[in-house]
Amino acid sequence: MSIWKTIGMGLFAIILFSCTNQQNEVSLFSPDKANKVSFKLDADGVPRYTLTRGDETLVASSKLGFVFENNDAFNQNFSVESTSTSSFNEVWEPVIGERNSIENSYNELQVALKEKNEKERLLLVTFRLFNDGLGFRYEIPEQENINEIAILSEETEFNIQKDAQAWWIPGDYDSYENIYNETLVSAIDSANTPVTFETQAGTFLSVHEANLTDYSDMTLKGSDKGLYCNLVPWPDGVKVKSKTPMQSPWRTIQIGEKAGDLIESSLILNLNEPNKIEDTSWIKPMKYMGVWWTVHLGFETFEVGEHQAAVTHKAKKVIDAAAKFGIEGVLVEGWNKGWDLRGKSNEIPNFLEAEENYDIEEVVAYAKSKGVELIIHHETFGNIAHYEKYLEPSFQWMKELGVNSIKGGYAGSINPPEQYKHGQWMVRHYRKLMELAAQYGIMMDIHEPIKQTGLRRTYPNLMTVEGVRGMEFAAWSSGNPPSHTVTIPFTRGLAGPIDYNAGIFDIKFESLNNHKFNWRKPKKKYPRNPGPCVKTTLAKQLALHVVLFSPMQMSPDLPENYDGHPAFKFLQDVDVVWDDTKVLNAEIGDYLTIARKSKDSEEWYIGSITNEEKRELNIALDFLNEGQKYEATIYADAGDAHWDSNPTAYQISTVTVDKNETLSLKLAAGGGQAISIKPL
Ligand code: CA
Secondary structure (H helix, E strand, O other): OOOOOOOOOOOOOOOOOEEOOOOOOEEEEOOOOOEEEEEEEOOOOOEEEEEEEOOEEEEEEEEOOEEEOOOOOEOOOEEEEEEEEEEEEEEEOOOOOOOOOEEEEEEEEEEEEEEOOOOOOEEEEEEEEEOOEEEEEEEEOOEOOEOEEEEEEEOOEEEEOOOOEEEEEOOOOOOOOOOOEEEEHHHOOEEEEEEEEEOOOOOEEEEEEEOOOOOOOEEEEEOOOOEEEEEOOOOOOOOEEEEOOEEOOEEEEEEEOOHHHHHHOOHHHHOOOOOOOOOOOOOOOEEEEEEOHHHHHOOOEOOOOOOEOOOHHHHHHHHHHHHHHOOOEEEEOOOEOOHHHOOOOOOOOOOOOEOOOOOHHHHHHHHHHOOOEEEEEEEOOOEHHHHHHHHHHHHHHHHHHOOOEEEEEOOOOOEOOOOOOOOHHHHHHHHHHHHHHHHHOOEEEEOOOOOOOOHHHHOOOEEEEOOOOOOHHHHHOOOOOOOHHHOHHHOHHHHOOEOOOOOOOOOOOHHHHHOOOOOOOOOOOOOOOOOOOOOOOHHHHHHHHHHOOOOEEEOOOOHHHHOOOOOHHHHHHOOOOEEEEEEEEEEOOOEEEEEEEEOOOOOEEEEEEEOOOOEEEEEEOOOOOOOOOEEEEEEEEOOOOEOOOEOOOEEEEEEEEOOOOEEEEEEOOOOEEEEEEEEO
8 A cells, every 4th residue: 555645635615716807817826825826828929927925926927838849839929719727735655855744725717718810729838836836848749730849948937027036056967966056147158057046025936847647857047037948868859758648747946935944835836746656664764874875085996906996805804893883774886887987988887796805695694694784886987878777677686686775877978979968868878777667666865866856756656856056066176165955955956855975073084094095186176175075064964864855865974984983872862754844944055953852753863054154143942842851962063163263163962842842053164063962
């Protein structure tokens, strides 16, 4: 039986639909009546929508429609054939997530449009308006005058106020691994979603998409009026290849009165299909360690040789550490044949054969004897056709070995080189991968993924993905600025879990001093900072395990940097999936404090982080149970801690608290604080 369930599903006879005196304009309110979306056809029969909240226009009149390669433009000369409204309300339970139940409540408006010419082509637009935002999608039904579809342009506009503040990364078609810009909307040339905004009136918005299925990734482009949809193309310039009946992904605009409301919103998940996996007992959130960071630091290699990282005895050493620390999983990168040919062959690597010096059967057996789960690494090097040939045989082999998780990777550009990583062709690949993994009972952590759009609701074995400029950049570039991790929860994080790989304790990279060998050469593209590149304090590394939600969460540093370290207790204690999530305070790019209640437990974990500024934040513990005393263990920055000059100075203290308590959190520049709260 599937775990999701529906409570109180049904259509309510609430009439929220109203015709105004403007011809062809219809409006719909959110269940709490705060948000309003209006649809109209202008004088040229161009479909347009407007989104308002109270007196504030959030999205001014914005166009809808398509331009096709193989058919007349489908963006004007329409008449409204019919409109209908309905309401929906359910509470469903995610298999794993940030909370144990999610309310899905919206009012819906469906508009059927017909062209006013002899072709009489039909287009449906469905709006779902929630208290926390808007989703809308196109449907092109089966009809005589459209069969094959070749979209040259989806004409959707998002005319958000040009003087709103925006947090965005460039609209790169192959990578989401970038530092966020903070500018006015008018300064955006192109952006990958989610793009997040604060209007002049202080309302928070984020534009993204939900349920990206057999379509290409939506990026945004800037124009004189605002922003518009720009889909990632196929090699021939066509954006989407489809046929009727066709549904677009949902275009989403999340709305919050506070920045933290965006993080608490479940709108993206609510616009996805329910869980398709019947037996979910094999889906097990976990913490993991790895044979990984040493290669990023450069003193071990993925390739065979003297400094090879993936050798049997080194893997066993990490397994021993994981067993000792109570960490469930161990990832070993560079385990299979073909790494020496990277960049030289499109027929690598071999997903069925381990390199010499790495006895995978022995490692799996050893891990099992220690109660540790091995995570298989599938670095595709972007050789997609090659990887697809290996998918089923490698999944089969993994199940025979008794291995249930994959960390995938798509480093570099893809092959065929004329395809983009975020185009429809690759969207199809990533979906095929997830469907097959679900069929074989395999959990996925995908690096260099297609961006998340809520598919984890449908396939809860999609545990986590990267798709962000993560911790790896600290090892071989100038790193990520302290504001980065205070920005991504409000942008990239709205799409879903982030496998960021925070938890570096050797922040000054003193481990490097023990190794003469280093294959990493400073790169032009990523000049290596001579100083510490992690750019946070130690306490902030801990806090990121709460702030950055990920049902597979890595403790990435070398085992010896954790062993006996008093602060490691926090990473051992903290959970990775949650009964509840509360944002206690938040300003995008400045600071963020999140409290999460551990799954099936009365324990709470708090993570608080800041940017380059030191600050003091007061938090009320009023979410705790009435009449219960708790022990709070506080992992704080020391008084003289600083991300650059003194990153590893921390202090641990213990206090007894209850729900009437207010804690005062002192965060160093680039610092943070992590707190575990356990019932006494
Ligand atoms: Ca990466």
